[in-house]
Amino acid sequence: MSQTPHNTPLFGDTQEQLEILIEGVAYQVPADLELLRCFQYLGFDIAFERFCWNASCENCEARVAPPNGPPDRTLCCQRICEPGLQVLSLPEGVKVKAVP
Numbered sequence: 001m002s003q004t005p006h007n008t009p010l011f012g013d014t015q016e017q018l019e020i021l022i023e024g025v026a027y028q029v030p031a032d033l034e035l036l037r038c039f040q041y042l043g044f045d046i047a048f049e050r051f052c053w054n055a056s057c058e059n060c061e062a063r064v065a066p067p068n069g070p071p072d073r074t075l076c077c078q079r080i081c082e083p084g085l086q087v088l089s090l091p092e093g094v095k096v097k098a099v100p
């Protein structure tokens with residue numbers, strides 16, 4: 001049985017970054033990361049007990065606008081970020097990190 005090394009990066013390879021907009025503000029996030037994990041990466045306040053992280057609860061649903069498409073609703077735990085993606089409204093239980 002193989003084991004995951006303890007030094008595996010939490011967000012994978014963060015070398016490649018891309019820009020997304022969250023409620024009108026630009027953020028750099030690692031490529032190929034699900035939106036909910038992007039929020040975690042950015043240090044947003046997340047009510048972790050609300051989210052299953054596996055497409056069952058639908059509590060992570062948010063309004064998004066892809067770069068070349070109409071606004072839509074998506075599950076943030078499943079949607080992989082893409083350059084220029086706009087998150088129009090965060091799901092309940094996720095708040096932008098407060099600036100001290």
Ligand code: FES
Nearest residue numbers: 053055058060077
């Ligand atoms: S966190 Fe439960 S469906 Fe996304």
